[in-house]
Amino acid sequence: MITKMSLEKSNCRRLLKEDLDKPCKELAMYLLGKILVRKLEDDKILKGRIVETESYLGGEDKGSHSYSGRRTQANEPMYMPAGTAYVYMTYGMYHCFNISSKEPGAAVLLRALEPISGIETMQKFRVRKVKSIQNEIKTTKLCDGPSKLCISMNITKQNLNKIDLTDLKNDKMWLEDDPDIDKEIRIVHTSRIGIASAGVEWTIKPLRFYILNNDSISKRDKAAEEELDFDIH
DNA sequence: AGTCCGATTCGCT
DNA sequence: GCGAATCGGACTA
Numbered sequence: 001m002i003t004k005m006s007l008e009k010s011n012c013r014r015l016l017k018e019d020l021d022k023p024c025k026e027l028a029m030y031l032l033g034k035i036l037v038r039k040l041e042d043d044k045i046l047k048g049r050i051v052e053t054e055s056y057l058g059g060e061d062k063g064s065h066s067y068s069g070r071r072t073q074a075n076e077p078m079y080m081p082a083g084t085a086y087v088y089m090t091y092g093m094y095h096c097f098n099i100s101s102k103e104p105g106a107a108v109l110l111r112a113l114e115p116i117s118g119i120e121t122m123q124k125f126r127v128r129k130v131k132s133i134q135n136e137i138k139t140t141k142l143c144d145g146p147s148k149l150c151i152s153m154n155i156t157k158q159n160l161n162k163i164d165l166t167d168l169k170n171d172k173m174w175l176e177d178d179p180d181i182d183k184e185i186r187i188v189h190t191s192r193i194g195i196a197s198a199g200v201e202w203t204i205k206p207l208r209f210y211i212l213n214n215d216s217i218s219k220r221d222k223a224a225e226e227e228l229d230f231d232i233h
Numbered sequence: 234a235g236t237c238c239g240a241t242t243c244g245c246t
Numbered sequence: 247g248c249g250a251a252t253c254g255g256a257c258t259a
Binding site: 054056063064065088089090091092093094096098109111128145146147148151192193194195197198 | 238239240241242243244
Binding site: 091 | 256
């Protein structure tokens with residue numbers, strides 16, 4: 001019994017400040033394959049493997065909330081130390097969850113997770129409010145979007161904005177190494193989603209990253225995937 | 234105090 | 247593929 005516990009512990013190393021203290025783009029790629037762990041009020045544990053991320057740089061990045069140095073109460077977490085949660089509300093009803101990077105004003109948006117555990121609980125959070133459709137959501141569709149993953153893992157601004165994911169005293173949400181990660185994963189680099197108003201130049205920059213052939217991706221880019229194949233063969 | 238809009242999702246066509 | 251839902255907060259005056 002004791003053996004099993006220590007085994008689990010060594011397999012699931014919690015990520016620390018030094019692990020996340022990386023430049024934004026580097027952090028976005030580093031986070032792929034890592035496990036996001038959420039502990040609910042009732043001690044239920046939810047886990048999902050990070051499979052899609054986006055970098056939002058500071059300063060010159062027209063797609064970023066911190067474009068041209070904009071700094072407000074709402075985007076303050078983008079300027080906080082690496083590993084800080086930046087949760088904001090969008091469209092008046094959804095949340096997006098970011099992790100701040102080493103550079104002030106730059107953060108990584110989590111766009112998709114592959115559900116690992118607590119899937120029944122995620123289903124409950126995702127239950128539709130409309131009565132007409134009540135069929136179960138496919139597991140791969142539970143967290144295949146930035147706001148869907150927030151709903152599934154009960155991530156809200158009120159809950160978790162500004163928490164330090166690397167603080168060992170924080171038991172609400174943190175990151176872990178994935179003991180089961182496939183070492184052969186290939187990363188697709190492509191354009192970001194939903195920032196058309198930032199203009200083409202900043203939309204087409206390859207600042208979105210996802211794990212090739214994963215079923216929980218929000219939006220595949222077949223052209224970029226073929227390019228990747230070409231590069232490798 | 235008023236306006237404008239979004240790093241989205243969902244249901245329907 | 248399209249339009250509606252829905253509201254906090256930045257920005258303008």
